Amino acid sequence: LPFSDRSADRREAAAAAARTLPPAAGRSRRKRVISTVQRQAANIRERRRMFSLNEAFDELRKKVPTFAYEKRLSRIETLRLAIVYISFMTELLEKN
Numbered sequence: 001l002p003f004s005d006r007s008a009d010r011r012e013a014a015a016a017a018a019r020t021l022p023p024a025a026g027r028s029r030r031k032r033v034i035s036t037v038q039r040q041a042a043n044i045r046e047r048r049r050m051f052s053l054n055e056a057f058d059e060l061r062k063k064v065p066t067f068a069y070e071k072r073l074s075r076i077e078t079l080r081l082a083i084v085y086i087s088f089m090t091e092l093l094e095k096n
Helices: 003-020 036-063 075-095
Strands: none
Touching: 036 075
């Protein structure tokens, strides 16, 4: 993700966390109403985030060696296989 997207995501996460904090003593808690426009914007951001994440996993799947007849690896399978592959390559480099 570009730097600006990551910082925007952090700001959104911080704002969401602040909204979930318990209210201060003596104050009534107001329920935040999210407008349709805000919800649509959040949905678009989430769609972009998921698209970017899926692209990254697809690229990682291309780099990790597997058998051609195997089904498409899940995300967790891809990560675990990448860990094993990186460890193997590191060991191979250290021996030579």
